[in-house]
Amino acid sequence: MDAPFEYVFPAIRGLQAGREYYVSMCPLRLLPKIFLFNEEELVPELRAQRQLNRGRLPEIARYIVENKDSYVFSAITASVDADIRFAAAENLGEQGLVGLLHIPMNARFIINDGQHRRAAIESALRDAPELANESIAVVLFHDKGLERCQQMFADLNRYAVRPARSLSVLYDHRDDQAQLAKLVISRLPSFRGLVEMERSTLSARSRRLFTLSAIYTATATLLTGLPEGDPDSRAGYAAAFWSAVADQFPEWAAVRDGSLTSGEVRETFIHTHGVVLHALGRVGNGLLPGTKARTGDDWTDRLGGLRQIDWRRTNPAWEGRTTIGGRVSKSFQNVILTGNAIKLRLGLPLGSEEQRLEDAHARGADAAA
Template sequence: MDPRFGYTFPAIRGVQAKREYYVSMCPLRIIPKIFYFDEEEAALPAELRAQRILNTNRVPEIAEYVLNNQDSYVFSAITASIDADVVFEPLGSDDISSDVGMLRVPLDSKFIINDGQHRRAAIEEAIREKPALGDESIAVVFFIDRGLERCQQMFADLNRHVVRPSKSLGILYDHRDRMSQLTRLVVLKSDYFKDLVEMEKTSLSPRSRKLFTLSAIYGATDALLEGRDLDDLAPAADLARDYWEEVFRQMPEWQFVHDKKMSAGEVRSDFIHAHGITLQALGYIGNELIQRAKNEWKKILRKLRDIDWARNNAHLWEGRAMVGGRLSKAGQNVTLTTNAIKHALGLELTPEQERLEKAFNRSQRDA
């Protein structure tokens, strides 16, 4: 290899599975230049490609994340294979400096991204809007390309054990999203909810002592505060907590769990009011109540006690909250559940709710 023509990367050498690999810090501006999108490869059948096809819908979202969080964004390393014979020149011969040096790569080499193609495309888009980002860096892990089969296996291995965090855990750890911050305030500052909300998992086992998931509270609170200004979190969180605690007071079974007179699993098994679909419906109803009945909404919520929330009350809940005896959170089921609760509270339906209600009643008569 002619040292005058090629790429030179400061790198650290390592060994995995008896093969050398190299880690370098690359300026963002060179990422789109060395890792270009191969349209010809994208047109090949899946079995002849080393990567999945780029999902262009994901790219603007990632680019926007970088642009909106220029002081705090985080990118994991890009993993790539090089289809050439590279030369690693260590800084020295001792144990430490022998694995630190310069990685020289021929100019005509082809780089194949094994993991990170959407990050690469988003970096290119973000730099177009904010060129100064090009001076920042990202870690790149270089492997030596051993052919298509090896590249496909690397892609499979890199994605084999990838598990997305649960929605609840994502909400718990997200300090950028205003609604995530607000939901945490609602739960953690409420004596009613803080011991009954599962903060990590998105589903609850029958033996769980928790009554709700954080993700369910998030979705319901998002519906409750839809259209409201969240710039000042404290008053919005106080309003949401006030609403949910008033709902709590109207649900005897919730109070029994809080007072350890009933198990959470028993309540979730026998009643629909501790599930996400009902919380979502109550969120939408609360949104209307707080806006239209500012001084009366607590009084109106007392009628929640008159509702038979039992799952075996199929006459009321089948086709609304349940389909075939199983709870369903499909959009129309949330609306039909909302309608049933509004009817019990003496509230008018919106035109869209009325349209779906009429369609539901027709289907019940024709059944």
């Protein structure tokens, strides 16, 4: 028996792999009502989607609510388990691509891609009901069974690749820390031409010494706890610090003037690697005016001690701190231990957590000996 009621979507008809599919718009207020997700209790073999990760939802919902005038979402893809009918617009003939898609109200919609967007939109509407009449694009396929739905999920995610962190920072105009990092780089001759702005890893042949993502993390750490102020003054603090740091590393200047290659510096020394920049940010956080651990003396004089440190990768003092088995490690524990080594050489006190990790590192070194 035909369902007496139906949804009618204005839609565009397309063809992929010999199968018709349809593109339409769905008001945000209807999205949670039509596209249900009730597969959480099923074993993975019987689901057509990954399990909903509710921990991701608050961040996505907050993104919508805080950027109501500029948020953007890609289309949701779903399969429809029902007999659907496409009626082309009368003036376009039966083969027309624009028309109305008729779907029975007892149809089941299975989300193949976009379940977290759907759930986050439902959450965001509770805080910002004024968004209810906005819409999101929906791509609809005819459901050919569980196996087909699972294959669609696998295919849709087969070539999904997150952009490199550096590129995300470069293109992010909402994140104040991203804006700050880019402002510092533009102001600082010591970094100019030496920062890879697109990739988050450096190849052996790269002419760059640093990545934008590493500068971003290190600068955000540097300014943690600093009183909020205008971006220009915060950038001034950061630029002054990194300029003073750069003065302690003649190898950085040698790369700029061409007497050394960046590959030679990265291979021989550790001071251009992200873990060390992050550690230097932690060190600087205790030196800049306004931070809790301010020493009270001229922080630029303190940084002069960086020249007295043996930064060669082969220095055994870095093993277990910056390197593990000779390879540079980016773990947060290694960031702290690297920062500890720098602080101790500069005569700076360690915090309680830093001291705890330092004691554990010393015990491990004693046991290995």
